[in-house]
Amino acid sequence: MDVRAQRDALLHHILNAEREEAKRLLLSIVHEDSYETALRDILEPTLRLIGDRWSKDAISLAQGFVAGKVAEDFIANTKGHLLTEMDKESPIVEGSPPRAAVLGNIEDDYHSLGRSMVISFLELRGWSVTDLGNDVLARDLVDTAVRIGAPVIGVSAMMLTTARNILSVRQALRERGLENSIALAVGGAVFRMRPELAAEVGGDGTADTGIDAPDLFESLRLRIYGNQRRENR
Amino acid sequence: MERIGALFTGAPIDRPPFTLTLSLYGARLTGCSCASYYSNPDAYAEGQRAVVELCSPDIVFSPFALALEAAAYGAMLDFPEDGPPYLKKPAYKSIHGLVVPRPHSISSSPHLSYLIKAAEKVVADQNGARPVAAPIVAPVDLPILLLGLETWLDMLLFKPDEARLWGQLALDHFISLSKAYSDAGINFVVTPVMLANPLIVNPDIARRTLLPVLSDAFAHARLPIVFHHGGNKLGQSLGMFRDLPNLLGFVLDERDSLVEARQQVGPDLLLLGNLNGPSIPYRSVDDIKRRTISILLDRNGDPKFIFASAGADIPYGTGKEKLVALRDLLSGDPGSLP
Numbered sequence: 001m002d003v004r005a006q007r008d009a010l011l012h013h014i015l016n017a018e019r020e021e022a023k024r025l026l027l028s029i030v031h032e033d034s035y036e037t038a039l040r041d042i043l044e045p046t047l048r049l050i051g052d053r054w055s056k057d058a059i060s061l062a063q064g065f066v067a068g069k070v071a072e073d074f075i076a077n078t079k080g081h082l083l084t085e086m087d088k089e090s091p092i093v094e095g096s097p098p099r100a101a102v103l104g105n106i107e108d109d110y111h112s113l114g115r116s117m118v119i120s121f122l123e124l125r126g127w128s129v130t131d132l133g134n135d136v137l138a139r140d141l142v143d144t145a146v147r148i149g150a151p152v153i154g155v156s157a158m159m160l161t162t163a164r165n166i167l168s169v170r171q172a173l174r175e176r177g178l179e180n181s182i183a184l185a186v187g188g189a190v191f192r193m194r195p196e197l198a199a200e201v202g203g204d205g206t207a208d209t210g211i212d213a214p215d216l217f218e219s220l221r222l223r224i225y226g227n228q229r230r231e232n233r
Numbered sequence: 234m235e236r237i238g239a240l241f242t243g244a245p246i247d248r249p250p251f252t253l254t255l256s257l258y259g260a261r262l263t264g265c266s267c268a269s270y271y272s273n274p275d276a277y278a279e280g281q282r283a284v285v286e287l288c289s290p291d292i293v294f295s296p297f298a299l300a301l302e303a304a305a306y307g308a309m310l311d312f313p314e315d316g317p318p319y320l321k322k323p324a325y326k327s328i329h330g331l332v333v334p335r336p337h338s339i340s341s342s343p344h345l346s347y348l349i350k351a352a353e354k355v356v357a358d359q360n361g362a363r364p365v366a367a368p369i370v371a372p373v374d375l376p377i378l379l380l381g382l383e384t385w386l387d388m389l390l391f392k393p394d395e396a397r398l399w400g401q402l403a404l405d406h407f408i409s410l411s412k413a414y415s416d417a418g419i420n421f422v423v424t425p426v427m428l429a430n431p432l433i434v435n436p437d438i439a440r441r442t443l444l445p446v447l448s449d450a451f452a453h454a455r456l457p458i459v460f461h462h463g464g465n466k467l468g469q470s471l472g473m474f475r476d477l478p479n480l481l482g483f484v485l486d487e488r489d490s491l492v493e494a495r496q497q498v499g500p501d502l503l504l505l506g507n508l509n510g511p512s513i514p515y516r517s518v519d520d521i522k523r524r525t526i527s528i529l530l531d532r533n534g535d536p537k538f539i540f541a542s543a544g545a546d547i548p549y550g551t552g553k554e555k556l557v558a559l560r561d562l563l564s565g566d567p568g569s570l571p
Contacts (some may be wrong), residue, residue, distance in 0.1 A: 015435075015437075016437065016438075017390045017391075017438055019390070019391055057432055059435065060431060060432055060433055060434055060435035060438070061432060061434070062386060062389075062390065062433065062434045062438050063384075063435060063438070065383075065386055065387075065390070069387075070390070092422055101344060108321065110321075110322050110323055110381060111381065111382065111383075112381060113381070113383035113386065121356065135322070178510045
C-alpha cells in the first residue's frame with residue numbers, strides 16, 4: 001500500500017470506529033517502514049484532515065472521539081519513539097518553557113470527554129500532560145502548574161454555568177503575579193457555540209476542536225517564552 | 234381530548250390541536266419555588282391547573298425533569314431558582330469494579346415516586362378532558378446521566394459487552410417507568426433523544442449502536458412514544474428512526490423543515506413542532522405570531538400535525554403576554570389566518 005492508500009485506510013477505520021484495525025495498520029507501518037513514516041506521513045495528516053472536517057461539522061463527535069483513541073493507542077504502543085521524534089521535528093529552544101501542561105475540568109464540571117481527547121492529541125505532539133481530572137479548583141490547577149513549571153493550564157467546561165467558574169483561574173493567576181508565566185487555554189462545547197466566551201472567562205485562547213489544541217498550546221507556550229525574554233532584558 | 238382523538242380517527246376537527254411545553258411555567262404561575270415544585274406532586278399539579286387556565290393547551294405534561302430519573306441512581310442535582318433540576322454530577326465516578334445496578338423500583342426512590350405521583354395528579358385533574366404526556370429519558374441517553382458521555386461513548390463504540398449491560402439497565406428502567414406512567418393514566422411518553430444528533434453520533438455508527446437499544450426499549454414500552462429532537466436538528470435522521478416500534482411521531486426542532494419531515498416519515502406518524510420554546514422570551518410577540526402563522530399555513534391540511542413548542546421547557550421568565558398571544562392565535566378560527 002502506498003502512503004495515500006494507507007492514509008485513506010486509516011481515515012476509513014477512524015470514521016467507522018474501527019479502533020483495533022487503525023491500531024494494527026499504524027503498528028504495521030512502524031514495523032515495516034518506520035515510526036517516523038507512521039506518525040508524520042500517515043497519522044498526523046489524517047488527524048489534520050479529520051480536524052478540518054470536524055471544525056466544519058462534517059464529522060461527528062463520536063468520530064472525533066475515535067480519532068483521539070487511535071492517537072492514544074499509538075502513543076501507548078510506541079512509547080520511547082515519541083519524544084525523540086518530537087525533539088527532532090520541533091526542538092525546544094534552550095531556555096524556553098517545556099512542553100508541559102496541566103489540564104482539568106473546572107470546578108463543578110464533570111464532562112471529561114473533550115479533555116481526554118485534548119490530552120491524547122497533546123501527547124501525540126510531545127507534550128507532557130498532568131491531568132487533574134474533573135471538578136478541579138482554580139488553586140489546584142495553578143499550584144500544580146507552578147510545581148511542575150508548566151507554561152500552560154488547559155481548562156475545560158461544557159456548560160455556560162460551569163464555564164464562568166474559569167474566571168477563578170484567571171483571578172488566581174493575577175493575584176499570584178503569574179499572568180506572564182502561565183497561559184490559560186479554555187475549551188469545551190460551550191466555547192464552540194460562543195467563541196467570544198473564551199475572553200469573557202479570562203482565557204488566553206481556545207481551539208475549535210481537540211485536534212487543534214496542540215497548535216494553541218504551542219502558541220501560548222511561545223507567548224510565555226516571549227514574556228520571559230522581555231522580562232530578562 | 235376529541236381534537237387529539239380525531240388525529241387518529243380522521244374525524245373532522247375545528248382547528249389543529251396545539252400544546253406548549255409549560256411544565257416549568259406552572260411554578261411561575263403559582264409562585265411556587267422550583268425546589269418545592271419539583272418535589273411536591275400537589276404543587277406541580279396546581280401549577281398545571283394554572284397552565285390550563287392560562288393557555289388551555291390540547292396536551293398537558295407531567296414533570297419535565299429528566300435529571301430526577303438519574304437522581305434515583307445517585308446522580309447529584311442542582312435546583313436552580315428558575316428552572317428544573319439539572320445534573321451536576323453523573324451517578325458513578327468510575328465504573329472500575331462496579332456491578333451494574335438494578336433499576337430502582339418506583340416506590341424506593343423519592344425522585345421517581347414524585348414523577349409518578351405528579352403524573353397521577355395531573356391525570357386526575359384533567360379527568361379525560363385532555364391527554365397527559367410524560368417526558369422520559371431515552372434509554373440510549375440514561376447512561377450519559379449515570380456514567381458521563383465519555384464513558385458511555387467508549388462502551389458503545391468499543392466495549393459492546395459492557396454497553397449491553399448498561400443498555401439493559403437503561404432498558405429495564407425505561408420499561409418500568411413507562412409502565413408506571415401507564416398505570417398513572419398517562420396517555421403517551423415523550424422521549425428526547427440526545428444521541429440522535431448526527432453531530433454527536435453519525436448515522437452509520439448510530440445505526441449500529443443506538444438503533445437496537447431504542448428498538449428494544451420502544452417495543453417493550455407500555456405506552457406509545459413520541460420521539461423528541463432533544464435540542465438538535467432531527468430532520469436528516471428521521472429515516473433512521475421512523476420504523477421504530479410503538480412510535481407515535483416526532484417533535485421537530487425549529488430548524489427542521491416540516492415539509493421534508495412529512496415526506497420522510499410518510500402520512501401516518503404525528504409531527505409536532507416547531508416553534509422553539511426556549512427562545513420565546515427573546516422574541517417579540519410579532520415575531521412569535523409570524524413564525525406560528527407560517528407553521529400553521531405550512532401544515533394546513535396535514536391531518537397528523539400538532540402545533541407544539543420545540544426544545545426544552547418554555548423558560549420561567551417568559552412574559553405572560555407572549556403565551557396569551559400564542560393561545561389566542563392557536564385557539565382561534567384557522568380560517569382567519571392571514
